[in-house]
Amino acid sequence: MSTVARFTESVEDGRRVLRFQGDLTLPRLGVLPARLERLKGDRFVLDLSDIGRMDTIGAWIVHRTARDRQGEIVGAGEGVATLLRQVEAADRPVKVRPDPPSPIARVLGQVGAATMEAGRTFVGLIGFFGAMLIALASVIRQPRRFRLNAVVQRFEVVGVHAFGIIGLMSFLVGIVIAQQGAVQLRQFGAEIYTINLIGRSSIKELGVLMTAIMVAGRSGSSFAAQLGSMKLAEEVDAMRTIGVSPMEALVLPRVFATVLMMPLLSFYAAIVAIMGGGIFCWISLEIPPVTFVQRIREVVPLTDLWQLLIKAPVFGLIIAMAGCFQGMQVKHDAEEVGLRTTTAVVHAIFLVIVLDAFFAVFFTEVGWL
Amino acid sequence: MNEEADPIIEVRGLRNSFGEQVIHDGLDLEVRRGEILGVVGGSGTGKSVLMRSIIGLQQPDEGEVHVFEEPMLDRDDAELQPLRKRWGILFQGAALFSTLTVAENVQVPLREFYPRLSERLLDEIAAYKIVMVGLPEDAGPKFPAELSGGMRKRAGIARALALDPELLFLDEPTAGLDPIGASAFDQLVLNLRDQLGLTVFLITHDLDTLYAICDRVAVLADHRVIAVGTIPELLALDHEWIQEYFRGPRGRAAEEAVEADAESKSATTDGGGDS
Numbered sequence: 033m034s035t036v037a038r039f040t041e042s043v044e045d046g047r048r049v050l051r052f053q054g055d056l057t058l059p060r061l062g063v064l065p066a067r068l069e070r071l072k073g074d075r076f077v078l079d080l081s082d083i084g085r086m087d088t089i090g091a092w093i094v095h096r097t098a099r100d101r102q103g104e105i106v107g108a109g110e111g112v113a114t115l116l117r118q119v120e121a122a123d124r125p126v127k128v129r130p131d132p133p134s135p136i137a138r139v140l141g142q143v144g145a146a147t148m149e150a151g152r153t154f155v156g157l158i159g160f161f162g163a164m165l166i167a168l169a170s171v172i173r174q175p176r177r178f179r180l181n182a183v184v185q186r187f188e189v190v191g192v193h194a195f196g197i198i199g200l201m202s203f204l205v206g207i208v209i210a211q212q213g214a215v216q217l218r219q220f221g222a223e224i225y226t227i228n229l230i231g232r233s234s235i236k237e238l239g240v241l242m243t244a245i246m247v248a249g250r251s252g253s254s255f256a257a258q259l260g261s262m263k264l265a266e267e268v269d270a271m272r273t274i275g276v277s278p279m280e281a282l283v284l285p286r287v288f289a290t291v292l293m294m295p296l297l298s299f300y301a302a303i304v305a306i307m308g309g310g311i312f313c314w315i316s317l318e319i320p321p322v323t324f325v326q327r328i329r330e331v332v333p334l335t336d337l338w339q340l341l342i343k344a345p346v347f348g349l350i351i352a353m354a355g356c357f358q359g360m361q362v363k364h365d366a367e368e369v370g371l372r373t374t375t376a377v378v379h380a381i382f383l384v385i386v387l388d389a390f391f392a393v394f395f396t397e398v399g400w401l
Numbered sequence: 402m403n404e405e406a407d408p409i410i411e412v413r414g415l416r417n418s419f420g421e422q423v424i425h426d427g428l429d430l431e432v433r434r435g436e437i438l439g440v441v442g443g444s445g446t447g448k449s450v451l452m453r454s455i456i457g458l459q460q461p462d463e464g465e466v467h468v469f470e471e472p473m474l475d476r477d478d479a480e481l482q483p484l485r486k487r488w489g490i491l492f493q494g495a496a497l498f499s500t501l502t503v504a505e506n507v508q509v510p511l512r513e514f515y516p517r518l519s520e521r522l523l524d525e526i527a528a529y530k531i532v533m534v535g536l537p538e539d540a541g542p543k544f545p546a547e548l549s550g551g552m553r554k555r556a557g558i559a560r561a562l563a564l565d566p567e568l569l570f571l572d573e574p575t576a577g578l579d580p581i582g583a584s585a586f587d588q589l590v591l592n593l594r595d596q597l598g599l600t601v602f603l604i605t606h607d608l609d610t611l612y613a614i615c616d617r618v619a620v621l622a623d624h625r626v627i628a629v630g631t632i633p634e635l636l637a638l639d640h641e642w643i644q645e646y647f648r649g650p651r652g653r654a655a656e657e658a659v660e661a662d663a664e665s666k667s668a669t670t671d672g673g674g675d676s
Contacts, residue, residue: 058515058565059486065522087565088597092529093522118596119529126528128504130542365546367499 035084037064041071050103051079056090065093074101081107091115095123153379160357164287167279179285186289190251194297198246202301205238206230206308214317223317227324230309231332239302240294240340241388244347247294248380252355255286256376259359260369268360278360287352294348295341302340335400343391347384354380407470409434409568409600410455415464417450424450426624428464434567437594437601438629439611441646442621448604449493451621452570455602456490457481468568486514488568489561493576495553497545503531503556504541510563526563534559535589551582555589562593568600569593575607587613608647608655620646 035054042049050071054060078098080086086094095116098105108116133141171178213229259282262268268278306328313319319327358376362368410432417424424447432438442448453459455466457473466473471484497506504527511523518526531541534555545553554574561569571590575583591614594601605611611618612632619629622642628635635643646652 061515065519069519088529088533089526089565092526096525114596118533122529122532124528124532124538126531126538126541128524128527128541130502365499367546 036060036062037083037090038062039064039067044077047075047077048073049077049079050097051082052094053082053084055084056086056094058087058089061090061093068093068097071101074103076101076103078103078105079107080105080109080112083112086112086115088115088119091119095119099123156361157353157357160353160360163279164283164353167277167284170277171280171284177280179281182281182285183288186285187293189254190247190286190289191293191297194246194250194293195300197250198243198297198301199304201242201246202234202239202304203308205242206234206305206310207312209233209238209305210309210312211316214312224319224327226309226313226317227319227327228331230306230313231328232336234302234305234309235332235336236339237388237392239305240298240344240347241384242305243294243298243301243344244351244384245381247290247297247348248351248354248377248384251286251290252351252380253373253377255352255355256359256373257369259283259356260362260372261366263360263362264366264369283356283360286356287349290348290352291345292348294351295344298340298344299337333400335395339391339395339400343388346387350383350387351380354383407434408432408467409469410602411465411467411470412451412455413465413467415451415454415466416462417447417454417459418462423624425454425461425464428621428625430619430626430629432600432602433617434600435594435598436616437590437603437614439615439618440602440604440621441606441611441618443642446621447624448621449572452572452602452604456488456570486510486564487566488570489558489564489566490570491554491557491561491572491574493572495545495557497553497556497560499545502542502544503536503548503559504528506545506556507531507559507563510560514564527559530559530562531556533593534562535585551578551586554578554586558589558593562597565597566599568602571601571603571605573604573606575605575610580609583607584609584613590614608652609658612655612659 037052037054037056037060039050039052042051056064076097078094080094091112094105097103105116210226210230213226214223217223217225217229259268262282268282271278271281310321310324310328313324314321355376358372358379362372408431410430412428412430415425415428415430428451430451440448440451450459454461454464455468455473457476461474464474468484469487473481473484497503498509501509504524507527507530508523511518511526527541532538536552536555536559540548540552540556545556548556558569558571558574569590574590575586578586587610590601590603593599594614603610603615615632617629617631618635619626620635620640620643621627622640627640628638628643630638632647636647638644647656
C-alpha cells in the first residue's frame with residue numbers, strides 16, 4: 033500500500049479540513065510540501081486518519097503546517113502521534129547557516145587575515161631559522177647527536193632519486209636555449225655566440241634555478257607533507273616526550289641534505305644542459321663537439337661557477353626550511369597538510385626567485401659579470 | 402523481540418580474503434528487523450570488512466548477501482541506488498565531509514537523492530535532525546574540525562539518519578568517547594531505535610554498549626560468526642574466547658554496572674554531556 037502522499041481540501045462544520053492520504057514518507061512526498069506552502073489561510077484541521085506510513089520528514093511537514101497555520105491535528109494513530117511528538121520536541125531554533133557578514137567587512141576581514149598570515153609566516157620563519165641555528169649549535173657542541181644515517185637517507189631521496197628527472201629536464205632546456213638562441217643570432221650571422229649563451233646561462237642561472245624549482249616540487253613538498261602527517265599523528269609530540277628534539281631529528285637532516293645536494297644537482301643540471309645544447313649545435317649548426325667544448329672553456333669564466341656554487345646551497349636552505357616550517361605548522365586536520373604542502377612549494381619558489389634577483393645585482397656589483 | 406521476524410540482512414557463506422590472508426570463510430549472519438545486533442570480535446577478525454561487504458564497499462570472493470531481501474552482490478551501481486536510500490552508515494571516524502558544515506553534511510544525502518526538496522525544507526530538516534541527535538543548537542554552521550569527537554559522531558548519525566533509513570550501520574560508535582558521552586550515545590541509539598523503528602547493525606568493542614543496548618550479539622572468530630544470541634545465551638556457551646571476553650575483569654564490571662543501573666535507568670535518558 034505504498035502510494036504517493038497527497039491531501040484533499042474540504043469544508044466540514046465551517047472549518048477547512050485537509051485530509052491526508054498515502055504514505056507521508058520522503059520517497060513519496062512529491063509535490064506535497066510545495067502544495068502545502070501555497071495554501072492560503074490558516075486554522076486548518078489536519079486529518080491524518082487515512083494515511084499509510086509516515087517518517088520523520090512527513091511528520092515534520094505536518095508539524096510545521098500545524099505550527100505555522102495554527103492547525104489542529106486529528107486522527108493520528110499511536111505510532112504517528114509518537115513521531116509527531118518526536119519532531120515537536122526537536123523543533124528548536126537551530127542555526128543552520130553562519131551569519132553572512134557584510135561585503136565590506138568580509139573584504140576587510142580577508143585583507144586583514146591575509147596580512148596577519150603573511151606577518152605571522154615571516155616572523156615564524158625567522159623564529160624557525162633561529163631554532164634551527166640553536167639546534168645546529170647544540171649538534172656542533174655534541175657531534176655524537178648528529179644523525180648521520182638520517183642525513184644519508186635524505187641524500188638518497190633528495191639527490192640520487194632526482195637525478196633522472198633533473199637530467200632530462202636540463203637536457204631539454206639546454207636544447208631549447210640553443211635552438212631559440214641560434215634562430216635569433218643567425219640574423220646577425222653570430223651563430224657561434226650560441227655557445228656563449230648556452231654555457232653562461234646554464235651555469236649562472238638555468239642550472240641552479242631549474243634545479244631549485246624541481247627540488248622545491250619534489251622534496252620541499254614531501255618535507256611539508258611528511259612532517260605535517262607526523263604532527264597530526266602526534267609523532268612529533270611523542271618524540272619530544274622521549275627527549276628527542278624534532279629539530280635535530282627531523283629538520284636538521286633534511287636541511288643538511290638539501291643544502292649539500294643542491295650544489296651537486298645544480299652543477300649536474302648545468303653540465304647536462306650544456307650537453308643538450310652541444311648536441312643541438314653539433315647536429316643543427318654543425319659545430320663539432322671538440323670545438324664546442326673548447327669554446328665553452330674560453331667563454332665561461334670561473335666566476336660563473338662560483339656563482340652557481342654560492343647560490344645553490346642558499347636556495348637549498350630556503351627550500352628545506354620552507355618545507356619543514358610549513359610541515360611543523362600543521363595542527364588540525366588532513367586538509368591542512370595539503371594546504372601547507374602547497375604553501376611550502378609556493379613560498380620556496382617565490383623566495384628562490386626573489387633571492388636570485390638579489391644575487392644577480394650583487395654579483396654584478398662585485399664585478400662577476 | 403519477535404523471534405520469527407523477517408531477516409533484514411542475510412549473509413550466507415561469505416568469504417573474504419586479502420591476498421593470502423583469509424578474513425572470512427563460510428560466514429553466515431542474519432539480522433532481524435527492529436533489533437540492535439552487536440558485532441564483536443578480536444582485532445583483525447574482520448568486523449569492519451563484514452560491514453563493508455554488506456553495504457557493497459567490499460567485493461567478497463564468495464557468498465551471498467541479501468539486504469531488504471534483495472541480493473547485493475554482482476549488481477551494478479544503478480540497481481543498488483534505491484537500496485542506499487534505505488540505510489544510513491556511521492563510519493568509525495564519522496567521515497564527515499570536512500569542507501561542509503554540519504548542516505550541509507546532513508543535507509548531502511537529501512540533495513543527492515531528492516533534488517526537488519525546497520531549500521527551506523532542507524534547512525528545517527537539517528535543523529530538527531541536529532536537535533534529534535542531541536547536538537547543541539548552534540552546531541549547524543560549524544565545520545567538523547570545530548567539533549569534539551562525541552559531537553562529530555552525533556553529526557555523523559544525523560547524516561546517517563537524513564533519509565529516515567530503516568537500517569543503521571554503526572562502526573564503533575563509542576570508540577574514543579568519554580564514558581559519559583559513550584553512555585549518552587548508547588541512549589541515543591536506543592531512543593532512535595524505539596522511536597523510528599530502526600534496525601541497527603552495531604560493531605563495537607565497548608562491553609557497556611553491548612550490555613546496555615544490544616538485543617543480540619554476534620561473535621566473530623575463526624573467520625566466521627561462531628555464535629549469535631543474547632548475552633546470557635552467549636555466556637552459557639563453552640567457548641574460550643567468548644568466556645574470556647565477557648567474563649574478563651572488564652566484562653564483569655560492565656555486567657555489574659548494568660545490574661546496578663537497572664533501577665535508576667529511567668532518570669538518565671538524554672545526557673549529551675560529552676566534551
